[in-house]
Amino acid sequence: MRIKEAIDAAASRPIAALGVSGTRALLGFVGLMYYVSHYSDRNYLFGPGPDSVLPHHLFIEEIKEKGSFSLYAWSTSQVWFEAVFHLGLLAALAVTFGVGGRMVLAAHGVLLWSLYERQSAFLDGGDNLAQLVIPMLLLTDCYRHFSFSSGLAQRVTRRLPEGLRCLGVPLHNLGVAAIAVQMCLVYVVSGLYKVQGEVWQDGTALFYIMRVPEFELPGWSSLVYHNDVVVFLGTYSTTLFLVYFPMGILVPRLRPWTAAASIAFHVSIGVFMGLTAFALTMIACDLIFLSSALARARETVRSIGARWAQKHPADVATGTEGETPESDRTIDAPVPQTAS
Amino acid sequence: MAGAALLGAHFFLAAFSQAPLSPAKIRLHGLISSYLEPYFTQNWSLFAPNPTKDDEGIIARAKCSDGSVTDFYDVTGPLIKETQEDRFFPSRTVRLVSNGINQLNDSDDLLLRLRQKEEEKNSEDSTTKDEKHKRVIPLTPYEKSQHEDAERSLSRFSLTQMHDVCPGGTGPTAVQARMYIKTLPPWSQRKNPEAKSKVDLYDLPWKKAVDLQ
Structure with missing residues (x-):
């Protein structure tokens, strides 16, 4: 019976809809900042002109060699370059604020991939993860929260035949599961490779990495790497956390704590090592494990808001949507199937 | 179910591409990279083993x-x-x-x-x-x-x-x-x-x- 219940739940109840919407919004923001932080240097870094640091013909060679694709490879015209770049920026902005639905997310994925390929020396694990997770997000209902709905999507859905429409929830759950498995793969692999490294075994890796000027926060990093206890604990807790991550999220009790630990870990990477985009991408994907905690936090914020509104009735913006209680548990009590 | 099976196959290949060097990996390198590259390429040896x-x-x-x-x-x-x-x-x-x-x-x-x-x-x-x-x-x-x-x-x-x-x-x-x-x-x-x-x-x-x- 358990298996049947599990399949029922997987087919009828969307998991982690709130978390995955958060993932979409935050990934959109990281993408947006990739455009914004290189905006003034865009011609030098990505442009087709003679002042480009990677001449266009070498870029074309690279693309061909990899068998890859980039919109920036289609033309050497300056107008085309500016159009694709600005379109990409707008798509990232739309994904961040939840405008336009999954079609825009797909367009953002293609445009961002194109820009990644234009200057592949810039890429790190965060970009790699974003590029893998965006197609998975396309399966999910990641516009349910934190978004503006145009109503178009709903109208399209209503026209779809019944049989196709009821695939929505299973596909959503499949997408969420894919992101979860991907995250486990990322953390476990990076943990297991660390275990093999000499400085990770010695417990001194943090000391060495934080001293490299490219990853140093002057004035602050030295406080960490000059403290023997912090270096040892930091190095060992990093590998332990990474290797045991799947266990931490498979046990529902431990799940929010594991995700919170991961977020804390990546916030410190962002601050101390200056890898803002990498850190926020990891955090964005961790949000899928925090759906119920996020829902609770949102309830708290709302009740505080409501109390505040009662005190100041003059400037109230009424906007409480009817929400279903949030759950990121895959297996719950069986629910009666509605509308399918 | 079909989706879950596809997902399993995908992640099996992705995980295999991240495994340490082994005879099996050398043998299957062409097959695996022809599926994963360029769009599913991944590398998670972040700051490891030797940062x-x-x-x-x-x-x-x-x-x-x-x-x-x-x-x-x-x-x-x-x-x-x-x-x-x-x-x-x-x-x-x-x-x-x-x-x-x-x-x-x-x-x-x-x-x-x-x-x-x-x-x-x-x-x-x-x-x-x-x-x-x-x-x-x-x-x-x-x-x-x-x-x-x-x-x-x-x-x-x-x-x-x-x-x-x-x-x-x-x-x-x-x-x-x-x-x-x-x-x-x-x-x-x-x-x-x-x-x-x-x-x-x-x-x-x-x-x-x-x-x-």
């Missing part, structure tokens, strides 16, 4: 149209400073240097392991001691082309950072990059104020500006 420890970068000098050669200009320094001062999405330009430096000695796992074995054998065997530095396995065409690409991109990057080093405002006609590897004092010397860093230098060949376009 970067050294301060690496380049300085460069230029030849001007009047035949004079300029002093060395610090290419990496200003970029690192810029990155350190910005914690909110710093520019990634500095990675053009670190990536180029990594690419100089880029190889694949199998060759790396073979070379390491050769080196161990050479250092054990005392009779070949004077020939120790002789490279036993020659560079493969892939390694050579990676090295040349890296030389070109590092030189080109240096050139773009040194537009106005020549008198009269004319751009340099040639550029030479010098890579430095500063090995910082190890953990055991962390409390020794006398401990010095060791600096190794490696000169890239002169590159003409016109060839870098």
Whole structure:
């Protein structure tokens, strides 16, 4: 019976809809900042002109060699370059604020991939993860929260035949599961490779990495790497956390704590090592494990808001949507199937 | 169910691509990479197994149209400073240097392991001691082309950072990059104020500006 219940739940109840919407919004923001932080240097870094640091013909060679694709490879015209770049920026902005639905997310994925390929020396694990997770997000209902709905999507859905429409929830759950498995793969692999490294075994890796000027926060990093206890604990807790991550999220009790630990870990990477985009991408994907905690936090914020509104009735913006209680548990009590 | 099966197959291949080197992996390399590349390529050995420890970068000098050669200009320094001062999405330009430096000695796992074995054998065997530095396995065409690409991109990057080093405002006609590897004092010397860093230098060949376009 358990298996049947599990399949029922997987087919009828969307998991982690709130978390995955958060993932979409935050990934959109990281993408947006990739455009914004290189905006003034865009011609030098990505442009087709003679002042480009990677001449266009070498870029074309690279693309061909990899068998890859980039919109920036289609033309050497300056107008085309500016159009694709600005379109990409707008798509990232739309994904961040939840405008336009999954079609825009797909367009953002293609445009961002194109820009990644234009200057592949810039890429790190965060970009790699974003590029893998965006197609998975396309399966999910990641516009349910934190978004503006145009109503178009709903109208399209209503026209779809019944049989196709009821695939929505299973596909959503499949997408969420894919992101979860991907995250486990990322953390476990990076943990297991660390275990093999000499400085990770010695417990001194943090000391060495934080001293490299490219990853140093002057004035602050030295406080960490000059403290023997912090270096040892930091190095060992990093590998332990990474290797045991799947266990931490498979046990529902431990799940929010594991995700919170991961977020804390990546916030410190962002601050101390200056890898803002990498850190926020990891955090964005961790949000899928925090759906119920996020829902609770949102309830708290709302009740505080409501109390505040009662005190100041003059400037109230009424906007409480009817929400279903949030759950990121895959297996719950069986629910009666509605509308399918 | 079909979706779950596909997902399982996908992640099995993705996980296999991340496994350590093994006979099975060498055998199936073509199959796996033809499925994963380029869109599902992944690499999660983040800062592992051996993280970067050294301060690496380049300085460069230029030849001007009047035949004079300029002093060395610090290419990496200003970029690192810029990155350190910005914690909110710093520019990634500095990675053009670190990536180029990594690419100089880029190889694949199998060759790396073979070379390491050769080196161990050479250092054990005392009779070949004077020939120790002789490279036993020659560079493969892939390694050579990676090295040349890296030389070109590092030189080109240096050139773009040194537009106005020549008198009269004319751009340099040639550029030479010098890579430095500063090995910082190890953990055991962390409390020794006398401990010095060791600096190794490696000169890239002169590159003409016109060839870098």
